[in-house]
Amino acid sequence: MTSFKLVVLSFLITSISTGLLCLAYEYPLIATSSPYSLFDFTMFGLLLAVMSYSLVYIVLPVLSHLKNDLQFTHSDKAFYSIYTLLCLHFFILVGGYLESGMYIREGADFLYYYKGAGNSLIYVLTGTVTSLIIAALYATKHSVPEYETKD
Numbered sequence: 842m843t844s845f846k847l848v849v850l851s852f853l854i855t856s857i858s859t860g861l862l863c864l865a866y867e868y869p870l871i872a873t874s875s876p877y878s879l880f881d882f883t884m885f886g887l888l889l890a891v892m893s894y895s896l897v898y899i900v901l902p903v904l905s906h907l908k909n910d911l912q913f914t915h916s917d918k919a920f921y922s923i924y925t926l927l928c929l930h931f932f933i934l935v936g937g938y939l940e941s942g943m944y945i946r947e948g949a950d951f952l953y954y955y956k957g958a959g960n961s962l963i964y965v966l967t968g969t970v971t972s973l974i975i976a977a978l979y980a981t982k983h984s985v986p987e988y989e990t991k992d
Contacts, residue, residue: 851893868960917980925976
């Protein structure tokens with residue numbers, strides 16, 4: 842599977858699962874005080890596209906180089922899944938801290954997205970599931986056959 846197909850698959854999984862979960866739990870797809878506009882949906886789609894692109898073209902290749910530098914010889918799927926989730930949740934913590942620092946008078950909070958009930962938790966859930974699926978597919982695509990060594 843090519844990297845472009847992984848980006849498209851990542852975008853589709855994230856957007857469809859987020860939309861379905863927001864409908865099922867009756868949460869708004871986009872938290873906004875004004876009525877939805879085409880601009881809001883366009884910005885939401887662009888955000889998902891940028892995150893999908895970043896996962897496939899930035900995070901996973903960096904992890905691939907890190908894996909080679911560390912000479913990690915165990916399961917590729919486990920390596921990519923664990924470190925992709927660590928990267929994702931690091932960015933969620935930093936993003937929550939930055940966003941809460943802009944809107945909350947009491948101060949910034951790293952757990953801003955995890956504390957809120959609603960669509961932010963749906964975003965975290967769908968991002969986590971998408972990251973696991975795409976990391977496993979990427980590991981399958983880039984797995985190097987292990988050769989037996991003679992002792």
